[in-house]
Amino acid sequence: MFKTLLLYSILVSNTFAVNINPILIADKVNGTLELYNPKTNQQIVITAALYGKTKSDKYDEAVYDGKKRKNNVTPAGYYTVRQAFSNHYNRPMLIFITGEKRIMTIHPVYLGSKVQKRQERLDSITAVDNRITGGCINVPAAFYYKHLDKLPNGTILHIKHEIELI
Numbered sequence: 001m002f003k004t005l006l007l008y009s010i011l012v013s014n015t016f017a018v019n020i021n022p023i024l025i026a027d028k029v030n031g032t033l034e035l036y037n038p039k040t041n042q043q044i045v046i047t048a049a050l051y052g053k054t055k056s057d058k059y060d061e062a063v064y065d066g067k068k069r070k071n072n073v074t075p076a077g078y079y080t081v082r083q084a085f086s087n088h089y090n091r092p093m094l095i096f097i098t099g100e101k102r103i104m105t106i107h108p109v110y111l112g113s114k115v116q117k118r119q120e121r122l123d124s125i126t127a128v129d130n131r132i133t134g135g136c137i138n139v140p141a142a143f144y145y146k147h148l149d150k151l152p153n154g155t156i157l158h159i160k161h162e163i164e165l166i
Contacts, residue, residue: 020038020039021151021152021154021155021156022035022036022037022038022044022151022155023035023036023037023038023155023156023157023158024036024081024106024148024151024155024156024157024158025158025160026049026051026074026137026157026158026159026160027160028051028052028055028074028076028130028131028159028160028162029127029160029162030127031048031049031050031051031126031127031130032046032047032048032049032127033046033047033048033049033106033137033139034046035147035148044147045143045147047139047140047143047147048122048123048124048127048130048139048140049122049130049137049138049139050109050118050121050122050130050131050132050133050137050138050139051074051130051131051133051137052071052072052073052074052131052133052134052135052136053072053131053132053133053134054071054072054073054131055131055162055163056073056075056162056163057073057075057076057077057161057162057163058073058075058076059071059073059074059075059097059104059135071135072133072134072135073135074104074133074135074136074137074159075097075104075135075159076159076160076161076162077158077159078156078157078158078159079096079097079156079157079159080096080153080154080155080156080157081094081095081096081106081151081153081154081155081156081157082094082095082153082154083095083151083153084105086105086107089107089110091107091108092107092108092144092149093105093106093107094106094107094148094151094155094157096157104135104136104137105136105137106136106137106138106139106144106148106157107136107137107138107139107144108138108139108140108141108144108145109122109138109139109140109141110133110138116132118132118138122138122139122140
């Protein structure tokens with residue numbers, strides 16, 4: 001944890017000297033999404049989150065054919081998010097990757113497939129079952145509308161690595 005706080009302190013001092021926004025920290029291993037205040041070095045709020053089915057840190061758009069997801073990875077790294085509204089899904093989203101063939105977003109949990117039991121996965125006490133999406137990050141709708149809906153464009157999203165870096 002100390003290493004993480006030190007990293008964010010360095011990131012903040014080097015990047016956000018003038019305009020400091022909250023930082024989103026996505027932890028795929030623990031199945032959480034945290035809103036972090038770099039001004040105070042404190043967590044604002046944390047929630048359960050759903051991530052891509054495939055355990056990996058690297059997204060390869062070349063294996064996505066535009067019709068069927070073949071990757072299902074929530075890629076590790078640093079991203080800037082921006083607000084958008086999806087007419088297709090009729091919901092707000094925070095976009096963090098815009099690729100040639102697809103986008104990846106943080107959005108309220110998708111409940112259109114009862115067989116996937118996404119809400120039940122969010123409600124469970126373990127992170128083992130939080131791997132179900134095609135790569136997007138799903139959070140409880142109440143959390144999204146209370147904490148993420150008004151985040152400023154340019155907010156940093158750090159998706160932690162789940163595979164040990166060598």
